[in-house]
Amino acid sequence: MTAVLSGTDLGAAVALSCRECGARVELGPSYACTECFGPLEVAYEFRLRGDELRAAIEAGPQNIWRYAPLLPVPSHVASTPNINPGATKLVKAENLGRELGLRNLWVKDDSGNPTHSFKDRVVAVALAAARELGFKVLACPSTGNLANAVAAAAARAGIRSVVFIPSNLEQQKILTTAAYGGTLIAVDGNYDDINRLAGQIAAEQEDWAFVNVNVRPFYAEGSKTLAYEVAESLGWRIPQQVVIPIASGSQLTKVDKGFTELAALGLVDDTPYKIFGAQATGCSPVSQAYKAGQDFVQPVRPDTIAKSLAIGNPADGPYVLDVVNRTGGAVEDVTDEEVVEGIQLLARTEGIFAETAGGVTVAVLRKLLATGKLDPDAETVIFNTGDGLKTLDAIADKVGPTATIKPTLDAFEATGLA
Amino acid sequence: MTAVLSGTDLGAAVALSCRECGARVELGPSYACTECFGPLEVAYEFRLRGDELRAAIEAGPQNIWRYAPLLPVPSHVASTPNINPGATKLVKAENLGRELGLRNLWVKDDSGNPTHSFKDRVVAVALAAARELGFKVLACPSTGNLANAVAAAAARAGIRSVVFIPSNLEQQKILTTAAYGGTLIAVDGNYDDINRLAGQIAAEQEDWAFVNVNVRPFYAEGSKTLAYEVAESLGWRIPQQVVIPIASGSQLTKVDKGFTELAALGLVDDTPYKIFGAQATGCSPVSQAYKAGQDFVQPVRPDTIAKSLAIGNPADGPYVLDVVNRTGGAVEDVTDEEVVEGIQLLARTEGIFAETAGGVTVAVLRKLLATGKLDPDAETVIFNTGDGLKTLDAIADKVGPTATIKPTLDAFEATGLA
Incomplete structure (x- = not known):
């Protein structure tokens, strides 16, 4: 397919640029640099900034298309049939924070998306761009x-x-x-x-x-909307610490890109933030590289219950290391047992039933606190990217009825649970 | 427990009133009339109306608490820990409408709630009132x-x-x-x-x-928020036709109550609307009563895959008949086979994967159109109240892979699906 740019409306997107050598190609279905084979990403010339941009966003729909001026999508995207994800809840997690000793903790709960994971965001952007192309x-x-x-x-x-x-x-x-x-x-x-x-x-x-x-370069941009929503929900402010699960690593690097854009465009103050990455030990190539002080990632064979994170050769691995090191964060990993504990801890304290990936993030949050890598007094946002209904097997051996009784008041009172 | 009203803040709620004899009791954990044993419901003296009420709502949070002035909850409810449901999508269902011959169809998709059903609404209101009591x-x-x-x-x-x-x-x-x-x-x-x-x-x-x-009288009021959200999403307008699944029947009667309140308070024009009820044939006591022209409901023993609707002796059955007859609607029922077709039809046309209850509603919509009871030119809203992830068994024998192949290009091309 030949990319046809004339008449193509992809908003403020102007080119694809190589993340390695910086070479630019025109917008189209390309994903590897013709010069150096590096991965391509979308480059923009944003038309709105500051108060004008903020006003446009705040007048937009209650989904990711309110951020259309910052995405590689047509200007009419909100009126075209699509899954329209986003506007998911940023939950003040006081119970979980109290339990872990964190003063100011939030959960960005993406299980509220149409098919109950953050993938609706990236797919929606890919769909909008693909149709235009x-x-x-x-x-x-x-x-x-x-x-x-x-x-x-x-x-x-x-x-x-x-x-x-x-x-x-x-x-x-x-x-x-x-x-x-x-x-x-x-x-x-x-x-x-x-x-x-x-x-x-x-x-x-x-x-x-x-x-x-x-169309991966367009797809990946969808994750930026997580950063935009978190900042807007906080009253246009970047949180001091963010903990994000790592599969390909794309979500983490795009959240960083999103925060960077918001600051550059004057929508938020350019305050420092630290990005932390979370992996399951059974598939922790980025965590291993981080701990070894490497700037490359050695592929592994995944063996973990956190299947949605089980990418042994993560495409954005090196870029995750860049972001984490640049912002002063860290990457940490947890065992499958800790993952299940993380799922249960989040459900019990906040009523949010997460997929295994969410369990990874909560367990890593706890571990980062225990090891002193996370500041318990700093405003912290963790991402729950999926839904526990899709990974019921993970808790099948861990939870169940408190008691089983005959259908009588006496039987109930005999349990001592009254 | 003695209801203590002094110091109790339940917003504009002022009493519980009997739906049969109209007798009033003070707000508290009562649910049956002491005079006639009829069911109690919440009575209000609303403090805001018209533009003032609309402004208060529109300045509220993106969840059901924006309607707190119309609910039996404390004024500080939005800042108290709760599951905070609501603000679910009203999806313009152009594909489904085209397939069924409906010009102006919407799906109110309550699978976006925190635990993916409309029950989050009623439980959130029950919780807020119960804590206050x-x-x-x-x-x-x-x-x-x-x-x-x-x-x-x-x-x-x-x-x-x-x-x-x-x-x-x-x-x-x-x-x-x-x-x-x-x-x-x-x-x-x-x-x-x-x-x-x-x-x-x-x-x-x-x-x-x-x-x-x-605390059922408080709990039941939560369903009014479905009516409020639909009207607000439509730009403060009541749709001409609504199709609602019937379990106890409470959701249907409270949606009617919600529309009535909005019109009485001047938030919407007092335009006519018809409310239609949907049941599975295997548990269709209200549909049977409607078709027989009765004003009472004969209990049945449920036998249907639509388990979330399987209430054989629906508490609000007679009130559903009142609403349906008063508004000029109808009650219809569909077989389990039609329920599964309804699930598949909605998923295939709108990307919304509904629980069996949603399948009931879509299938009833189709049947009402086929029998001429529903006007295909009138603006119509159907309610999807739950999530297909919770009733996967319903479709287990009906859907599956289109083809199974070896991992080669040749094998794929041989399928003829390229």
């Missing part, structure tokens, strides 16, 4: 949240979706994507096999947008 | 959504929850409540047994608020 089909390889988000967004947009999953995926997880009625291809292979197949198909099918492959 | 424990009998909502809301409020479930409930459904760490009592008995036990315990435990028993 002339793509006809929305596709992805995925084992979970991304598959749900692509199938749902495409359904609502009235276009075809093609989702590739491993054929040995649990039936429950197959149903959550199959429900939307798109094309669902089960592949006899592991995620690496499927990913490779997706790359091959993307090269063949000119009008298929694989959200996390050939 | 001096209760220390939040409790309920439930088999599903209500259990989730009570456990989550109590966790966030930092108070104890006690939830009663049948001991033979599927493990997946037990986990979704057990995750929050409250007291969970499994009872060897069916829902009727548990309900009876809850009533007995409520009579013994002075400081336990059973949300759907002794």
Whole structure:
């Protein structure tokens, strides 16, 4: 497919630029630099700033499209059928903070999105850009949240979706994507096999947008909206500390990009912030690299219950190290047992039932506090990026009824629970 | 427990009044009329109206507490720990409308609530009122959504929850409540047994608020917020037709109450609207009564996959008949097969994956159109009250992969799906 720029409206986006060598190419379905093979990202010439930008945002809809002036999407995006994620709650976590000894803690709870994970944000932006670039089909390889988000967004947009999953995926997880009625291809292979197949198909099918492959630079920008929403919810202020789970690492680097943009555009004061990354020990290549003081990431073979974070060779790994080191944060990892404890702790204290990725983040928060890396007096935001309903197996052996009784008042009183 | 009114702040609520004989009692944990045993509901003397009320609402938070002046809750409710539901999306359903031949269709999607059902609304109001009335424990009998909502809301409020479930409930459904760490009592008995036990315990435990028993009048008011949100989302206008699922029937009658209040208070024009009720044929006592032209409801034994609607003896049944007949609506029911088709139709056209109750509503919408009871040209809102992730079994035999292939390009191309 040839990128056709004339007549294409991608808002303030003006080019794709290489994150390694800085070379620029025109906006289109490219994702690797033709000069150095480095990854591309969206570059902008923002048209609004300061009070004018803030007013435009605050007059916008209660979803991510209020930030359209900061995204690579058409100006009419809010009126085009899409999944319209965002405007999720920033919950003041007083109980959890008290339990951990944190004075000022918030949970950004992205389980409130349409398919209950932050993937709705990145898919919505990918869909908007892909449609503008002339793509006809929305596709992805995925084992979970991304598959749900692509199938749902495409359904609502009235276009075809093609989702590739491993054929040995649990039936429950197959149903959550199959429900939307798109094309669902089960592949006899592991995620690496499927990913490779997706790359091959993307090269063949000119009008298929694989959200996390050939339109990845647009897709990734969707995570910036997490930073925008947190800052706006706090009354246009950047929190002092943020803890973010790491899969590819893209979410973490884009939240940093979002904060940086807001400060540069005069929407928030340019106050210092520290970004912390969270991984499960069973897939902790970035944490290992951080602790070893390396600026590269050695791939690992994932073995953790936190499957939505189980990327052994994270594309944004080195950039995560850059961000964490630049801001004075850290990367930490926790065992699967700690992950489950994290899920239970968040549910018990705040009534938020998180996916395993959320358990990773809460457990890492606790560990960072225990080791003195996190300041307990600084305003802190942690991200819950998914929903516990999708990873029920993680707690299946850990929780259950307090008591089982006959249906009588005597039986109840005999439990001592009255 | 003696209701102590002095110093109690329940907003504009001034009394409980009998829905049968109109007798009034003071605000407190009463739910049956001492004169005639009729059900009680909250009576108000609203302090704000017209532009003043609208301005107060529009300056409020993005959750149900923006409507606090219209609810039986303390004036400081928004700053008290609670689950803070509401502000869910009103989705313009152009694809579904096109498929069914409806010109102007919306879906009020309550799966976006914290525990993904409308029960968060009623529980949040029950919690706020119960705390103000001096209760220390939040409790309920439930088999599903209500259990989730009570456990989550109590966790966030930092108070104890006690939830009663049948001991033979599927493990997946037990986990979704057990995750929050409250007291969970499994009872060897069916829902009727548990309900009876809850009533007995409520009579013994002075400081336990059973949300759907002794504080039911407050709890039920939470459903009015669905009406408020729909009207506000439409730019302060009442839609011409609404389709609402019926379990106890309380949601339907409270939506009617909400619209009536908005018109009386001058927030919307007093335009006519028709309210339609939706049931599964396997538990359709209200639909049967409607079709037979009766003003009473004969209890049935439920047998349907739509378990969240499976109340064989619906408390608000007669009032539903009143509302439907007064507004010129109807009640209709659909088979379990049609329910599953309804789930799939909504997911495929709008990317909204509904619980079985949502499938009931979509299928009834289609049936009402086919039989000419619904005007295809009138603005119509249907309610999706829950989330498909909680009723995956309903679609387990109906959807699945389109194809299963080896991980090669050739294998993919051989499917003919390229």
